[in-house]
Amino acid sequence: MDWQNATITHIETLSPRVKSFFFRLPEPMSFRPGQHVLIRLTAPDGYRAQRSYSITSAPGPGKAEELELAIERFDDGEVSPFMHDAAEIDDEIEIGGPIGGHFIWSPDDPGPVLFIGGGSGVAPFMSMLRQRASIGSRAPVTLVFSARTREELLFFDELSKLAGAGDGFSLTVTLTREAGAHSFRAGRIDAAFIGGVVAAMKMPLRHVLICGSDPFVETATEGAIASGIDPALIKTERYGS
Template identity: 40%
Template sequence: MADRTAVPAFTSPFAPPTRFAVPGRIAVSGEAATAWQTATLTGIRRETPRAATFRLAVPRWAGHLPGQHLMVRLTAADGYTAQRHYSIASAPDDSGHIELTLDHVPGGEVSGWFHTVARPGDNVEVRGPLSGFFAWPGDRPALLLGAGSGVVPLMSMVRHHRARGLAVPLRMLVSARSPEELIYARELGAETTPVFTRSAPAGVPVGRITAAHVVSLLGEESDDGWEAYVCGSNGFAEHASRLLVAAGRPVDRIRVERFG
């Protein structure tokens, strides 16, 4: 699971009515967090050579906040089970569907099944939404920093921002090894600045996210109203967090989720 930092509390206008409090963060439905339900795979969309989006119909889905995740459980014929936590990629809506974008992890039991075995009509079990820590309900300016598949929960925030026509500023800085490995490349818009670490289009510098990237996105608006959301590997999360602190972001305004 992801490491998390302490943050000030606030409540969400989208939270379900039956709730328990995540320390320092948004209240989450206790009933939804503990109940497994059946989800049916309805579509698969290729994002990059290693990543794909899987659309699931979940008729009893209680709704979620951008940035939340869920648990997926697979059960084999002999009763063996495997389960993993995955961020929700889709924006909250009332369609009864959610989307997960998964990297094909070498040797991964669950991601391997999704990428090599799963077909529309297959069923899995899901439990969630889980954790209000990393959730962004759209009530304050947000700077999003992601690397690789760390862009997934951030894309839920971007989609929510667009779907609701929110006026609060939202900007995203995303790192990928190459344009071919940039997840959601076809969907990214003016709110997103991509950075490429291994190969880039002609005229675009290659390298890591820098302090200059962060400062340019915050500009003169770097006041206490902005929150930063960071998602990626341990190394990326630490690097991005240091840049944010150097740019003047208060530690209690930086939310971090990391994997690996």
């Protein structure tokens, strides 16, 4: 594992529980969309805690000099409370990686591809979609984004802009805990919903990627299989375990 002391250059609040942290890397890094890095914190007494976070930024044409990580605050976590409550611009944070070779997708792949993300599980898909846009890919991709409320739809403005580009990317949003008037689908993901999304794509799927919390991934995977998707096409990534 290669470790380096990255410097926080910018912090952006995405939702009440999620912030994006932008890091400048002293040693530029090559990575693939969907990979993640480790953040390691060391206490004065030498105790170390580390957690893995999906890279949100796109790799770019060469090695990345900066990384963006979308970090959700878990009250019982060892890393995320420090990042949310104590970390500041110009702080140096140990970052290791990149790691992971399973949950990746290259926009060079012709598709079609179905992404299903729950909450901050949208993070690796942002890297993939940003990379897709940067190289001018027209691979058919649909993102189903499930969030509890409208204010928890991370990167929604950017995703909406990408979906409006007319290049084969479409966005479907469902909210699970907001009963008020809104233009999105209401309710959890199930087999009938996923089946409808797949039917609208009108082409046989090549890949299905699902990312989110353990319960979300279990429910979405069961729904995908029940809708008729071949389990061999499905890859999953879980957080908060």
